[in-house]
Amino acid sequence: MAYDTFNEPFFDRNTVFQNVRRRAWITVAAPVVVCLYLVYTWFAFGVPQLLSKAQPERAAILATDSVAYKVHVTKLLRRDIMEVSIEGERRATYEINQLPDWVEVEGTNAFVDLGEGYSVAITGKVMEFDVPDYGVIKVTATNSGVNTELPSGPVPEWLRDNPKKFDARPTLDRRVQVTRTKIEVHNYFGGWENFWFPFTSELHGMPFSQLWAIALSNERLDPSQSNMSYIMHEFLDNPDWQHGEVFIALFETIMMAVLGTLTAAFFGLPLAFLAARNFTPSKILRFGTRRLFDFLRGIDMLIWSLIFIRAFGLGPLTGALAIAFTDTGSLGKLFSEALENIDNKQVEGVRATGASQLQRYRFGVIPQILPVFVSQVLYYLESNTRSATVIGALGAGGIGLMLVETMKTSRDWENTSYIIILTIVVVIIMDQTSSWLRRKLIEGK
Amino acid sequence: MAVAALEQEILTLRKRRQLYSLIGLLLVVAVLMSGYSKSNEMNSGGFLQGLTKFFDYPGEIVLEAWEAGPAFFGLIVHFVPAMLETLNIAAVATLIGGAMAVVLAMTSTRNVDSWGPLIPVVRRMMDIMRAFPELIIALFLIFVLGSSPVPAMIAVAFHTAGALGKLFSEVNDNIDRKPIEGLSACGASWLQRIRFAVLPQVAPNYLSYFLLRLEINVRASAILGFVGAGGIGQELRRTIGWGKGAGDETAAIFVLLFFTIMMIDQLSSYLRGKLVGAGRAH
Numbered sequence: 001m002a003y004d005t006f007n008e009p010f011f012d013r014n015t016v017f018q019n020v021r022r023r024a025w026i027t028v029a030a031p032v033v034v035c036l037y038l039v040y041t042w043f044a045f046g047v048p049q050l051l052s053k054a055q056p057e058r059a060a061i062l063a064t065d066s067v068a069y070k071v072h073v074t075k076l077l078r079r080d081i082m083e084v085s086i087e088g089e090r091r092a093t094y095e096i097n098q099l100p101d102w103v104e105v106e107g108t109n110a111f112v113d114l115g116e117g118y119s120v121a122i123t124g125k126v127m128e129f130d131v132p133d134y135g136v137i138k139v140t141a142t143n144s145g146v147n148t149e150l151p152s153g154p155v156p157e158w159l160r161d162n163p164k165k166f167d168a169r170p171t172l173d174r175r176v177q178v179t180r181t182k183i184e185v186h187n188y189f190g191g192w193e194n195f196w197f198p199f200t201s202e203l204h205g206m207p208f209s210q211l212w213a214i215a216l217s218n219e220r221l222d223p224s225q226s227n228m229s230y231i232m233h234e235f236l237d238n239p240d241w242q243h244g245e246v247f248i249a250l251f252e253t254i255m256m257a258v259l260g261t262l263t264a265a266f267f268g269l270p271l272a273f274l275a276a277r278n279f280t281p282s283k284i285l286r287f288g289t290r291r292l293f294d295f296l297r298g299i300d301m302l303i304w305s306l307i308f309i310r311a312f313g314l315g316p317l318t319g320a321l322a323i324a325f326t327d328t329g330s331l332g333k334l335f336s337e338a339l340e341n342i343d344n345k346q347v348e349g350v351r352a353t354g355a356s357q358l359q360r361y362r363f364g365v366i367p368q369i370l371p372v373f374v375s376q377v378l379y380y381l382e383s384n385t386r387s388a389t390v391i392g393a394l395g396a397g398g399i400g401l402m403l404v405e406t407m408k409t410s411r412d413w414e415n416t417s418y419i420i421i422l423t424i425v426v427v428i429i430m431d432q433t434s435s436w437l438r439r440k441l442i443e444g445k
Numbered sequence: 446m447a448v449a450a451l452e453q454e455i456l457t458l459r460k461r462r463q464l465y466s467l468i469g470l471l472l473v474v475a476v477l478m479s480g481y482s483k484s485n486e487m488n489s490g491g492f493l494q495g496l497t498k499f500f501d502y503p504g505e506i507v508l509e510a511w512e513a514g515p516a517f518f519g520l521i522v523h524f525v526p527a528m529l530e531t532l533n534i535a536a537v538a539t540l541i542g543g544a545m546a547v548v549l550a551m552t553s554t555r556n557v558d559s560w561g562p563l564i565p566v567v568r569r570m571m572d573i574m575r576a577f578p579e580l581i582i583a584l585f586l587i588f589v590l591g592s593s594p595v596p597a598m599i600a601v602a603f604h605t606a607g608a609l610g611k612l613f614s615e616v617n618d619n620i621d622r623k624p625i626e627g628l629s630a631c632g633a634s635w636l637q638r639i640r641f642a643v644l645p646q647v648a649p650n651y652l653s654y655f656l657l658r659l660e661i662n663v664r665a666s667a668i669l670g671f672v673g674a675g676g677i678g679q680e681l682r683r684t685i686g687w688g689k690g691a692g693d694e695t696a697a698i699f700v701l702l703f704f705t706i707m708m709i710d711q712l713s714s715y716l717r718g719k720l721v722g723a724g725r726a727h
Contacts, residue, residue, distance in 0.1 A: 034540060041537050044530070045594045059589045252487065259480045262473060298707040302668045302678070303699055306685065310502040312495035315488030317481070386578045390665075393580055393672055400580060404672065407584050420581050428576045 064172060066417035069193035073103055073112050073185040075122050077141055082108050082122075086193050088184075092240075102187065112185050114174045120185050127183045129168060129176050139166045139178045146178050192414050194240050201234050246402065246419060250426055252316040253398035256391065257384040257430070259316070260323025265377045267328045272335030279339060290336075296329030305391045319396040323384050331376060338372040339365070371442045378434040385430040389423055399423050506699070509692030520697035524680060528701050530594055531676035534669075535662040538598045542605025543655050549606060550613030557617050557643050558625065558635060568614075574607025583669050597674030601662050609658055616650045617643065649720045656713040656720075663709055667702060677702060 042048075072088040075081070082105050085093035096105065104111045112120040117132040129137040135151030137159075145163040160167040166178040173188035197206075206214075214221070215228045222230045236244035273279045275289040305322035312318045347364035355363065392400025399419060406416045485492050510517050552559045553567035579600040586596030624642035633641070670678020677698060684694040 038537065038540070041533050044533060045537075045598070047595060050590055050593050050595055054590045056589065062585075062588070252484075255480055255484055259477065259484065262477055266477070294707060294710075298703050298710065299699075300664050300667065300702065300706055302664070302671065302681075303702065306681075307499075307502055311490070311499045312488055312492065313490030315490075316484035317488040317492060320480075320484060389578045390580045390668055393584075394668070403581070404584065407588060423578065423581065424576055427578060428572070431572070431576060 060172075062413045062416075064188070065413035067414075068173070068188045068190050069414065070175075070186045070188045071100065073110060073120075073122075073187070075108065075110070075183040077125060077181055077183070080108050082110055089240075092194065092198075112187070114185075114187055118170065118174055120176055122183055122185075125183075127176065127178050131168075131170050134170075137168065139183075141178055141180050141183065143180065145180050192418070194238065196238070197234050198238050198240065241415065241418065246399070246422065249392075249397070249399045249402045250422060253319075253388045253392055253400065253423075254385065254426065254430070255316045256319030256323060256388040256396070256398060257381060259320035260388070261327060261377060261381045261384050263320065263324035264327035264331050264380070265373070267324070268331035268335055269373065271328070271332045272339055275332065275336035276339035278342075278344070289332075293329040293332045293336075296325055297333070298329075299326070301326045301387060301391060302394070305394050305396055309395050314395065314397045314401075316396075316398065319388055319391045319398060322391055322396065323387060327380055327384070331380060334376050335369065335373065338369045342368045374441050375438050378438050382431050382434040385427050389427075399426075506692035506696040510696035513693040517693060517697060520694055521701050524677065524694075524698055524701050527677045527680045528705055531666045531670060531678065532663060532705070534594050534598045534601065534666040534674070534676055535659060538601035538666070539605055539655065539659045539662050541598075542602040543609055543651075543658070545602070545606035546609035546613050547651070549610035550617055551639055551643070553610070554614045554617035556620060556622065557639065558629075567610075571607045571610045571614075574603055575611065577604060577607075579604050579665055579669060580672065583674055584672060587673050592673045592675065592679075594675040597666055597669040597676070600669065600674075601665055604665075605658055605662060609654060612654045613647070613651060616647050616654075620646045653717045653720045656717050660709055660713045663706060 069087060072083070072085055074083045074085070074088065076083070083093055084099055084103055084105070094100065099105060102113045102115070104113075109124070110120075110122045112122075114120065117130070119130045121128045121130075125141045127139045127141075129139070131137065134153075134156065137151070138149040140147040146166045148161050148166055150159075150161070155161070156170070158169050164179065167175075168177075169175040175186040175188075177184045177186075211231060215231055217227065220230075221227055225233070236247070271289055271292070275286055275293065277286065280286045280289075301322050304325045305318065308318040308321050312321070342365060346368060347360055350360050350364040388398060389400040389403070392398035392402075393404045395401065399422070403416065403419050403423070406419060481492075488495075490498075513520065549567055549571055551557060553564050553571065555561075555564060559567075579597075582600035582603055583596050586599055587593075590596055620643060624646070625638050628638045628642045666674070666676060667678050670676040670680075671682050673679065681695065681698050681702075684691040684698065
């Protein structure tokens with residue numbers, strides 16, 4: 001290398017151009033490589049087939065069902081009875097004298113007003129569906145199937161008619177089905193049905209102010225317990241929503257995260273001293289501890305939880321141990337790095353006053369790594385709340401497993417969205433608490 | 446007199462501080478103890494009888510792997526394509542999420558002249574994106590799109606965008622504003638300022654966080670496979686579901702997963718060390 005008299009580096013023209021060209025090349029090549037990779041994965045993941053197989057109507061069902069519920073008006077033709085119930089559930093059937101005002105039942109015939117001019121009349125085995133701008137559809141159930149008489153004109157898209165079953169859904173919130181055994185009308189309403197109290201409960205449909213009055217009043221609804229606890233029990237034991245079980249599952253998930261993280265911190269700190277160069281002169285011990293950390297981290301939560309599920313069965317203990325094992329590795333590694341970066345002056349200062357080994361650690365070392373310790377533990381606590389839901393889904397229990405199970409049955413989507421909303425709320429609360437604690441403890445604000 | 450009063454006050458303050466520390470420590474210990482005894486009750490299998498069974502399962506699969514002999518290595522090779530699929534999920538998710546995170550970070554930091562009214566909106570958006578557990582999005586998309594790697598990819602990318610966006614905007618907060626001011630003095634537009642004044646400053650840190658996230662996402666995609674998103678996780682669920690007899694395959698997957706995660710860990714911490722000088726973690 002040649003230097004000129006002003007001690008400035010000397011660049012020859014060619015080197016400069018070469019460098020510039022290389023950089024320009026990289027700026028073009030890097031995006032091209034990324035794009036090629038994305039194109040490759042587009043086909044490796046089979047996106048084209050996936051898009052053709054996707055079922056967007058499932059998303060629509062899920063979206064409607066999670067914000068709405070339907071009331072069934074059913075005529076069972078074999079037994080010749082008329083039933084009005086929420087979601088067609090036996091335990092949520094209206095008494096004949098308490099029907100909603102949009103249904104009129106006379107004997108086993110009924111007239112259902114679906115609003116906006118839509119109406120259904122059921123007489124014997126004949127169903128007449130009056131659709132505005134289209135006409136009256138007359139469907140008769142026979143012994144072998146259904147007979148449909150449509151108004152003249154083209155058959156609309158929302159109507160499915162075959163000899164076995166008639167199904168019409170002119171709008172998203174109105175639906176009529178006829179088979180040879182039953183005539184069923186669905187009327188959709190917004191909201192979550194029976195969310196607070198089960199349909200059969202005395203407390204069903206009461207406004208909040210009345211509940212409050214009952215809770216404070218002396219006359220016991222149930223002689224064996226106070227009104228307050230009666231209301232609590234009715235709420236938690238709601239069979240449709242299972243509030244009690246959902247809360248327990250959430251509690252399990254939080255417990256997994258908290259116990260796992262605290263245990264990891266508890267074991268990670270002492271082990272970190274063994275892995276730090278300036279505290280452990282023995283090379284073998286240091287090497288061993290570091291490999292232990294790598295091993296614990298490398299096995300990963302997925303494998304740990306599978307092993308623990310085999311050994312300890314379902315429950316929060318399993319999840320907590322899986323988190324604890326993985327994070328002892330991660331936290332230990334972080335702490336040992338923090339320990340290697342401490343300022344030795346403080347330790348020497350404490351030693352100069354004649355402090356013992358233990359006192360040097362307590363007053364020279366711990367105060368220096370405490371902020372790192374606290375903030376990392378809180379960070380991990382936060383991310384472990386999310387991990388705990390996932391571990392739960394693998395089979396460790398808690399809210400994750402509950403979510404997977406309600407999704408598998410895919411019947412009550414409102415329950416799924418209820419669980420999803422609760423989970424997200426809990427994660428956000430944990431997030432906020434941990435960042436609040438971090439601010440409080442480290443910055444002293 | 447005043448000095449004595451001051452000393453007295455310092456002494457009481459110190460005592461109170463010690464008391465608080467003690468209370469805090471006792472609280473942590475109490476939470477640990479009661480939590481473990483409570484979770485031991487709630488668990489379907491207890492801790493003590495589980496302890497004796499702890500090595501049964503690992504022992505069982507190691508034994509089966511041993512019996513498979515040299516064919517075991519063939520099994521490991523057999524699962525490499527599935528592992529590659531998991532790596533692809535993680536890589537694509539990190540790329541897409543990272544790109545989204547750059548946009549989010551650039552529109553949510555006052556220090557790089559983001560549009561004022563947008564800043565709180567984008568910040569809240571990132572908070573919500575971070576809060577969504579990947580599992581929920583993945584399960585929902587698997588339901589709509591069917592079992593495939595794409596739902597996992599979208600779920601991980603969504604979470605990554607929020608998490609990286611926050612870290613990126615913290616990096617943006619700490620940059621030197623002089624280049625930005627220099628460029629705006631010669632009339633550069635906002636995009637030009639971002640391209641020539643901000644990006645060169647933040648690139649090493651961005652890349653380092655990006656690699657760290659890639660490491661986390663590989664683990665996340667492996668786990669999501671287990672709930673039906675393809676890749677190595679799905680293979681693992683299949684072999685575990687078979688129970689006895691498939692122990693050698695399970696062991697092969699464990700080994701493959703372990704070495705892949707270790708390799709990516711080491712590679713990313715080496716590269717990060719080169720990028721930002723020291724292996725900064727988290």
